[in-house]
Amino acid sequence: MQNTAVLLLQMGGPDSLEAVRPFLLNLFSDREIIKTGPAWLQPFIAKMIVRRRTPTVVEKYREIGGKSPIRELTEAQAAALEQQLGLPCFPAMRYWHPFTAESLLKLRRAGVNKLVALSLYPHYSRATSGSSFNDLDRQLVAAGNGMQLVRIAHFYDHPLYIAALAEKIAAGLASFPDRSAVQLLFSAHSLPQSFIDDGDPYLDHIQATVRLVMEQFGGIKHHLAFQSRAGPVKWLEPSTDDKLKELAAQGCKQLLVVPLSFVSDHIETLHEIDIEYAEAAHTLGISSFRRIASLNDSPTFIACLAELVRGALKNS
Numbered sequence: 001m002q003n004t005a006v007l008l009l010q011m012g013g014p015d016s017l018e019a020v021r022p023f024l025l026n027l028f029s030d031r032e033i034i035k036t037g038p039a040w041l042q043p044f045i046a047k048m049i050v051r052r053r054t055p056t057v058v059e060k061y062r063e064i065g066g067k068s069p070i071r072e073l074t075e076a077q078a079a080a081l082e083q084q085l086g087l088p089c090f091p092a093m094r095y096w097h098p099f100t101a102e103s104l105l106k107l108r109r110a111g112v113n114k115l116v117a118l119s120l121y122p123h124y125s126r127a128t129s130g131s132s133f134n135d136l137d138r139q140l141v142a143a144g145n146g147m148q149l150v151r152i153a154h155f156y157d158h159p160l161y162i163a164a165l166a167e168k169i170a171a172g173l174a175s176f177p178d179r180s181a182v183q184l185l186f187s188a189h190s191l192p193q194s195f196i197d198d199g200d201p202y203l204d205h206i207q208a209t210v211r212l213v214m215e216q217f218g219g220i221k222h223h224l225a226f227q228s229r230a231g232p233v234k235w236l237e238p239s240t241d242d243k244l245k246e247l248a249a250q251g252c253k254q255l256l257v258v259p260l261s262f263v264s265d266h267i268e269t270l271h272e273i274d275i276e277y278a279e280a281a282h283t284l285g286i287s288s289f290r291r292i293a294s295l296n297d298s299p300t301f302i303a304c305l306a307e308l309v310r311g312a313l314k315n316s
Contacts, residue, residue: 004114005088005107006309008078009100009121009132012093013068013266019096020058024050026095032131034230057267064270071097073264074120076297077305084306088112094132101139107147114148114316116309120263122161123205124154125191128261150316152308156205160304162212165258167300168292169217172256175290181254183221185243186210187273188260190226193234203236206260213258223247227277228268240277248284255281257291263301265294 014023028034028046036045061067078089088110092103107115117136119129133151140147155161173179188206196203214222225243226236247255259269273291281289295301
């Protein structure tokens with residue numbers, strides 16, 4: 001009889017200010033997400049980048065409580081999903097604890113021989129879900145483990161994911177005195193344009209999510225932009241910074257930001273949007289700038305994950 005478990009694949013984040021530097025080093029050393037120079041030179045370039053960026057990033061984490069909340073939030077998602085499925089569920093992080101190898105060790109000790117690997121990136125990209133699955137494959141090979149592996153690579157168009165987002169947007173709109181005056185700004189994590197040119201489906205997935213969500217919000221103006229660029233290459237456009245300037249110049253006064261490609265609060269919602277973009281928006285004259293609540297362990301979102309796992313197991 002098969003002993004089945006679920007692994008939630010996520011990026012991870014530093015759990016202390018001291019962890020910021022090694023977390024960034026793991027991130028910038030990964031050629032599947034960031035290529036800097038030839039492969040043999042990347043470790044040295046990564047160290048230089050991290051040395052320069054660490055003091056600034058440490059201050060950002062200090063401003064949001066001294067660490068990323070993503071481990072606790074992913075553990076809460078795992079606990080809620082485990083309650084629905086009756087199967088053990090574990091987080092597996094790409095760049096900080098609990099690393100994939102650490103979670104696999106727990107699974108082996110528990111005698112698991114069938115594993116559902118569920119990427120918590122709704123929109124597939126080889127830089128995110130792809131990198132996480134490749135890491136999982138490497139760790140399984142290294143462990144010599146004969147587990148049957150079932151993959152769930154994306155859920156950008158799942159009805160319950162769309163419903164979970166719509167719930168948060170509806171609640172966000174209700175917080176404004178005049179809903180009809182509010183515009184929506186979908187802000188997705190950016191990606192180098194070269195990824196899309198090479199056939200990465202990420203942009204198509206993002207656009208599909210926006211279209212499906214907006215089917216429920218007729219009459220509300222909406223926009224799509226991309227945040228969190230890093231490095232000199234060409235990134236997806238428009239950037240969220242530029243879109244804020246454009247909207248302000250057009251007279252937008254009330255804006256509700258909808259983070260996409262993030263299912264948990266972390267530095268890109270808590271600092272980049274809530275602090276950096278909020279300050280920029282107010283300076284530009286956008287008087288009411290708000291963000292929807294993140295999905296985190298929303299019951300509708302957890303129901304989405306449960307349905308994904310059940311469907312994958314049924315078809316495996």
